[in-house]
Amino acid sequence: MQANGTEKRFLKALAGRKVDRAPFWYMRQAGRYLAEYRAVREQAGGFLDLCYTPEFAIEVTLQPIRRYRMDAAILFADILVVPDALGQPVAYKEGEGPVLEPVRTADAVKDLNTSNVVGHLAPVFETLRGLRRELPEDVALIGFAGAPWTVATYMVEGGGSPDHALTKRWALGGEPGFDTLIDVLVDSTVAYLKAQIDAGAETVQLFDTWSGALPESGFDRWCIEPTRRIVDAVKQAHPETPVIGFPRGAGAKYVDYVKQTGVDGVSIDSSVSPAWAAANLQPLCTVQGNLDPQFLVIGGDAMLSEAQRILSTLGNGPHIFNLGHGIVPQTPPEHVAALSELIHAGTADD
Amino acid sequence: MQANGTEKRFLKALAGRKVDRAPFWYMRQAGRYLAEYRAVREQAGGFLDLCYTPEFAIEVTLQPIRRYRMDAAILFADILVVPDALGQPVAYKEGEGPVLEPVRTADAVKDLNTSNVVGHLAPVFETLRGLRRELPEDVALIGFAGAPWTVATYMVEGGGSPDHALTKRWALGGEPGFDTLIDVLVDSTVAYLKAQIDAGAETVQLFDTWSGALPESGFDRWCIEPTRRIVDAVKQAHPETPVIGFPRGAGAKYVDYVKQTGVDGVSIDSSVSPAWAAANLQPLCTVQGNLDPQFLVIGGDAMLSEAQRILSTLGNGPHIFNLGHGIVPQTPPEHVAALSELIHAGTADD
Numbered sequence: 001m002q003a004n005g006t007e008k009r010f011l012k013a014l015a016g017r018k019v020d021r022a023p024f025w026y027m028r029q030a031g032r033y034l035a036e037y038r039a040v041r042e043q044a045g046g047f048l049d050l051c052y053t054p055e056f057a058i059e060v061t062l063q064p065i066r067r068y069r070m071d072a073a074i075l076f077a078d079i080l081v082v083p084d085a086l087g088q089p090v091a092y093k094e095g096e097g098p099v100l101e102p103v104r105t106a107d108a109v110k111d112l113n114t115s116n117v118v119g120h121l122a123p124v125f126e127t128l129r130g131l132r133r134e135l136p137e138d139v140a141l142i143g144f145a146g147a148p149w150t151v152a153t154y155m156v157e158g159g160g161s162p163d164h165a166l167t168k169r170w171a172l173g174g175e176p177g178f179d180t181l182i183d184v185l186v187d188s189t190v191a192y193l194k195a196q197i198d199a200g201a202e203t204v205q206l207f208d209t210w211s212g213a214l215p216e217s218g219f220d221r222w223c224i225e226p227t228r229r230i231v232d233a234v235k236q237a238h239p240e241t242p243v244i245g246f247p248r249g250a251g252a253k254y255v256d257y258v259k260q261t262g263v264d265g266v267s268i269d270s271s272v273s274p275a276w277a278a279a280n281l282q283p284l285c286t287v288q289g290n291l292d293p294q295f296l297v298i299g300g301d302a303m304l305s306e307a308q309r310i311l312s313t314l315g316n317g318p319h320i321f322n323l324g325h326g327i328v329p330q331t332p333p334e335h336v337a338a339l340s341e342l343i344h345a346g347t348a349d350d
Numbered sequence: 351m352q353a354n355g356t357e358k359r360f361l362k363a364l365a366g367r368k369v370d371r372a373p374f375w376y377m378r379q380a381g382r383y384l385a386e387y388r389a390v391r392e393q394a395g396g397f398l399d400l401c402y403t404p405e406f407a408i409e410v411t412l413q414p415i416r417r418y419r420m421d422a423a424i425l426f427a428d429i430l431v432v433p434d435a436l437g438q439p440v441a442y443k444e445g446e447g448p449v450l451e452p453v454r455t456a457d458a459v460k461d462l463n464t465s466n467v468v469g470h471l472a473p474v475f476e477t478l479r480g481l482r483r484e485l486p487e488d489v490a491l492i493g494f495a496g497a498p499w500t501v502a503t504y505m506v507e508g509g510g511s512p513d514h515a516l517t518k519r520w521a522l523g524g525e526p527g528f529d530t531l532i533d534v535l536v537d538s539t540v541a542y543l544k545a546q547i548d549a550g551a552e553t554v555q556l557f558d559t560w561s562g563a564l565p566e567s568g569f570d571r572w573c574i575e576p577t578r579r580i581v582d583a584v585k586q587a588h589p590e591t592p593v594i595g596f597p598r599g600a601g602a603k604y605v606d607y608v609k610q611t612g613v614d615g616v617s618i619d620s621s622v623s624p625a626w627a628a629a630n631l632q633p634l635c636t637v638q639g640n641l642d643p644q645f646l647v648i649g650g651d652a653m654l655s656e657a658q659r660i661l662s663t664l665g666n667g668p669h670i671f672n673l674g675h676g677i678v679p680q681t682p683p684e685h686v687a688a689l690s691e692l693i694h695a696g697t698a699d700d
Contacts, residue, residue: 168642172642172644172645172652173652174652214621214642215674216622216625217659249599250601253623271599271600272602273566273603274566276603297519330515
């Protein structure tokens, strides 16, 4: 770990050290709201082709950095590359989201191919190596994966779903197979993240987008416990690499999540009160968040004053500015510019 | 208020007094999972015809009480009768949910007809009067309305929506009209709930189903503040009538909600940890909840042990057993019977 004056601002904040201003990046900062992204997306063909072609994935990862000079770039990929690597092919239909052949039985879990996850995902690691070469030296590189519970919901439902009902019934009802599916996802995710770090990722984030759908008993078992196992295994191989968790919708359970998983940083969704996070989470780890992405569509003073409020409220503890969820396609790029300027100016620290 | 041995168990618990066992009811206990409901629904024609025909609405309200003898019956109606009464007609298309002509401008808000809300909803009050006659004397009668924020999302989006984006942008961006819409909904809801109590409702519940979609600043302004105004006005007219709030998805903000709105009871969604609610909410008011409705689909030991865990954890403070959200149509009625038997047996108090 670097400890001199050139250490990246993002990594300093993630380590809980003092920084000159809040570092920032935005979830889904590479995406459809940018014309240059849409151009590459069209050129690439399918969405997975974009993820699996290092030339394209590097380019779209760099696009927002060129425009807004965030303090961190996040690998362009998708959380469903893991099921894809397990032999459960993922198709992306225009305007419909991902479609998978559902895995709903113990036998279907046994049929998953666990032997070639890292091999299948080789292009992702090449993307990371390319990004380390091309990124400005003060910009950190974030790798990521979906957390097991969230990835399992897509695998079981066969895509997105409003309430993840089938997955919840399988998990909470205790029918055989779901434990094994989670075990497969823990092992695959550990291998995937370790290889991402080997390829140059300086931190990794675990997205548990649907953790809020579980009651507490299930949250402990299917969100906290698998995440703890992943954090432990990744840190055993890479003790210096910080891990960020994002248990979206965890409410007051964010505290248990941070205490029990051992993450170094926690990303909070927009429903979390910044004052509550300052009091209850910042004493435990670095907090990342949490502007509502709709403010980036609104823009203007409403956006800037809400961002300022978050910067002020979380400014006394370790904080990485971010959104509470991904940038939406309707976002005008000039609003992203205005927000980024506010943070670059570091007004919260003055 | 009664204070003798015949006082209804549900109302005693809601007042924070000791009861022999936890009272219970289930959100959406009248509904499609019951064959006898589907029969009446078919006979009624449209969904609003069911709500607005006292004979039918009384019948479907009583159906689950006959089967399971809950401690409370909830008026059969819909939160969208208020926009309907304001002259924004609501259509229910089979399998698609409600459809409304969207209200998205200050002018459209001005066009709402606020003069006949209580008149338009006369059949609902007749239903309540009929229910007071027909309900067993130990079963309490609950009235309800949607909270202004949640009703506004349907009015603005023109129906259900995954992220309430247009409503959030209007509310958070500060364009004119949204404040007025909320004011209209506060006034209409106060009039509606007061008339429900006049017609026999012994408590009223405010459903803020989509409050979890708002960041804290918006939550304070669009969920807590309108709810506080409604609670104040209802209690001014009916100081003895308890009010229950349900800010679904409020996470740690449940505490602020209870403290600032003045509700007598709070319904918690399934993502809330019962132990956290016991420590943080039961000292403030009665807690209602919070079995995940998917457990009622699962049934068996998994359902019963989760229910037992909730009963034990919340059993030392004022508690009304309920679900964290409504019963889903796939629920086998015999699972509801088994759960109800567990609670009738009162094992948590033994």
